Amino acid sequence: MPIDMPIALPDSLLSRLSDFLASQVGLHFPKQSWRDLERGIAAASRESGYRDVETFIHWLLSAPLTRTQIEGLASHLTVGETYFFREKRSLDILEQQILPELLRARAKTEKHLRVWSAGCCTGEEPYSIAMLLDRLIPDFEKWNLTILATDINPRFLRKAAQGIYGAWSFRDTPGWLRERYFTRRKGGRFEIQPRIRRMVTFSYLNLAEDAYPSLVNGTNAMDVIFCRNVLMYFAQERARKVVDKLHRSLIDGGWLITSPAETSTVLFSAFTAIEFPGAFLYRRIAAAGPRTTAVRHPVPSYQGDWEATAAHAPEVLPEAGGEQAKEAEDADSREHDEREMPQRKARACADEGRLAEAIDWCEKAIAADKLNPAHYYLLAAICQERGQSEIAERSLGRALYLEPDFVLAHFALGNLCLSGGRQREARRHFGNALTLLRACPADALLPESDGLSAGRLVEIIASAQASLPRAHKELAA
Ligand SMILES: C[S@@+](CC[C@H](N)C(=O)[O-])C[C@H]1O[C@@H](n2cnc3c(N)ncnc32)[C@H](O)[C@@H]1O
Numbered sequence: 195m196p197i198d199m200p201i202a203l204p205d206s207l208l209s210r211l212s213d214f215l216a217s218q219v220g221l222h223f224p225k226q227s228w229r230d231l232e233r234g235i236a237a238a239s240r241e242s243g244y245r246d247v248e249t250f251i252h253w254l255l256s257a258p259l260t261r262t263q264i265e266g267l268a269s270h271l272t273v274g275e276t277y278f279f280r281e282k283r284s285l286d287i288l289e290q291q292i293l294p295e296l297l298r299a300r301a302k303t304e305k306h307l308r309v310w311s312a313g314c315c316t317g318e319e320p321y322s323i324a325m326l327l328d329r330l331i332p333d334f335e336k337w338n339l340t341i342l343a344t345d346i347n348p349r350f351l352r353k354a355a356q357g358i359y360g361a362w363s364f365r366d367t368p369g370w371l372r373e374r375y376f377t378r379r380k381g382g383r384f385e386i387q388p389r390i391r392r393m394v395t396f397s398y399l400n401l402a403e404d405a406y407p408s409l410v411n412g413t414n415a416m417d418v419i420f421c422r423n424v425l426m427y428f429a430q431e432r433a434r435k436v437v438d439k440l441h442r443s444l445i446d447g448g449w450l451i452t453s454p455a456e457t458s459t460v461l462f463s464a465f466t467a468i469e470f471p472g473a474f475l476y477r478r479i480a481a482a483g484p485r486t487t488a489v490r491h492p493v494p495s496y497q498g499d500w501e502a503t504a505a506h507a508p509e510v511l512p513e514a515g516g517e518q519a520k521e522a523e524d525a526d527s528r529e530h531d532e533r534e535m536p537q538r539k540a541r542a543c544a545d546e547g548r549l550a551e552a553i554d555w556c557e558k559a560i561a562a563d564k565l566n567p568a569h570y571y572l573l574a575a576i577c578q579e580r581g582q583s584e585i586a587e588r589s590l591g592r593a594l595y596l597e598p599d600f601v602l603a604h605f606a607l608g609n610l611c612l613s614g615g616r617q618r619e620a621r622r623h624f625g626n627a628l629t630l631l632r633a634c635p636a637d638a639l640l641p642e643s644d645g646l647s648a649g650r651l652v653e654i655i656a657s658a659q660a661s662l663p664r665a666h667k668e669l670a671a
Contacts, residue, residue: 203232203248211235211251218259220402221271222429234271241266261653264400268346272427276315278359278367279322281422283472284451288418289326291470292449296417297331304550306338306580310416312401312440313424314343317354317394318363321386323420324393325375338581342412344399348657351396357386395613398657401436402428407443407545408644409575410602415547416443422453425461437461441478445547450476536562537569544576552576567597568642574606583610601630602642605651612658624655631655 205228212223212231223231232247239250259267279285293307300306307327311320320343331337345351360383364372376384399411401424406413419440425433440450441464450465457474459467465476540555556573563569574589587610593603608623636649643651 203251207248207251208232210255214255215267215271216429216432219264219267219271220400220432221268221427222432223271230273231271235267238267238270241270261650262656264403265346265348265398265653265657268400269349272345272347272350274315274347274350275423276318277363277365278318278371280319280366281453282366283454283470284422284475285322285326287470287473287475288323288449288451289330292418292475293327293330304338304580305336306340306547306549308340308416308547308579309342309418310413310420310443311341311343312399312419312421313427314345314350314354314396315347316350316359316363317343317357317396318359319343319420319422320354320394320396321357321390324390325371327393328375328390338579339393340412340579341394342416343394343396344401344411344413345396346398346400346402348398348660351398354394355391355396357391358383359386360384398654401439402432404650405643405645406439408646409541409544409572409579410643410646412579413443414545415445415549415579416448417445417547418449418451419444420451422451422456425452425456430461433461438464441465444478446478446480448478450478452476533563537572540572540576544572544579549576549580553580565596567593567600567603570596571600571603571606571642574603578606578610583614586610599630600641601627601648601651602640602646604630605655608655608658621659624659628652628655 208228208231212228215221215223215231235251236247239247242250244250244253254263254267296307309320309323309327311323314320320341324341327339327341328334331339343354345354358379359376364384372384375387375390377387379385395412397411399406399413401421404411407416408414421436421440425436428436437450444450450462452462454473462476464478466479467474468477536555536559540552540559543549543552543555553573553576556569556576559566559569560573570589570593574586574593577583577586577589587607590603590607590610593600594607597603604623604627608620608627611617611620611623631648631652634648636647636652638648640646640648640651
């Protein structure tokens with residue numbers, strides 16, 4: 195379709211479509227953006243094999259969207275405008291003011307740092323952060339660095355993972371950086387060094403819909419979150435919810451970095467705005483107000499089956515009346531609380547980034563209840579965050595020994611193998627998870643998952659599998 199094609203769709207249809215997209219996908223198209231909407235929806239319609247855009251829109255509006263449809267639409271309706279070292283002022287502040295202090299403090303305790311690029315597009319932002327850290331941390335290999343990069347657009351994520359860019363991505367990048375961190379390829383393209391590429395983990399996450407903070411997708415206990423030029427996609431109410439969840443994904447003292455164009459006292463009122471020359475950054479400071487108190491997720495106790503909801507169901511008490519029953523109930527609940535306490539503490543410490551303490555609490559939980567697979571799963575998630583993949587793998591093995599149907603443990607093992615380059619094993623673990631998931635209702639919430647449904651995990655695994663090379667390629671390799 196020519197770029198300047200005039201709007202041809204009726205306003206009433208575009209209005210219905212934009213309302214539908216806001217509620218189903220979380221994408222916001224006010225009237226002034228309807229031209230972009232029309233262009234994107236025409237491309238999505240062509241990809242889906244519809245010749246007539248209106249028929250395609252009516253078909254979309256006829257039923258709730260599946261996740262696959264949401265991902266397909268998002269890949270046509272989001273804008274991939276980004277480049278290396280964009281809005282350099284905030285990166286300079288990070289490099290010169292925030293990180294030196296943070297790194298000095300961490301060097302004395304645990305050498306770890308967690309950064310999230312939320313809405314990472316084709317990867318220029320998280321790779322800029324990786325290059326910055328590479329320059330800033332001389333004893334790099336001694337640190338456990340996490341750079342998580344997520345986006346709603348699977349095409350962008352695929353391009354990001356390839357790490358090959360044209361000259362336009364370097365429009366504001368000093369030449370020496372490109373020389374130092376990229377290798378020239380054919381056709382005037384540049385490939386990022388594998389060392390820098392390996393520092394970044396890319397994954398799909400819809401900021402409007404998916405659960406975070408969560409240990410399952412690694413969005414907890416962040417030191418710094420970049421969410422630049424993304425909030426503009428959301429209507430105000432949705433943006434508020436996203437900002438609230440980003441706030442909870444930060445540790446106390448953590449930083450949210452937005453674009454200067456997104457500065458807002460209302461939207462970021464839970465944060466303390468810190469003014470630097472040329473930019474405002476937002477800091478989560480617990481004492482700043484009531485909304486900054488850490489919010490914990492309820493921890494469902496492991497049930498060993500798919501009836502996650504039963505974990506929250508009130509216990510049925512015997513009909514014995516009066517004081518005696520009440521005392522028995524209190525004693526039961528005290529005992530239950532005491533048994534659950536170490537696991538709750540472990541999770542709370544993990545949420546706050548105090549990983550060594552979190553491990554101590556996990557070990558206490560295991561000592562008190564050796565046969566509970568949920569404790570081993572939690573221990574594995576924390577060890578993985580600390581970069582201790584071998585211990586994490588052993589711990590997941592134990593969880594599965596105790597509960598072979600523990601789907602999140604299969605999934606986590608798949609991810610561990612994937613990040614270790616063991617693709618065949620990853621495929622096997624993902625396959626196990628899928629077999630279990632298909633046997634339960636799509637909307638069942640998975641135990642230990644912070645509210646992840648079985649259906650959603652099927653889709654997450656499908657997109658992880660899509661990034662794996664085909665089996666015959668692997669065999670030939
Ligand atoms: C303009 S780009 C910004 C990229 C980068 N943060 C920067 O500032 O250069 C916006 C990105 O937000 C992503 N996005 C839009 N809606 C999203 C959502 N609901 N969840 C996650 N990412 C989303 C788009 O796919 C796109 O990659």
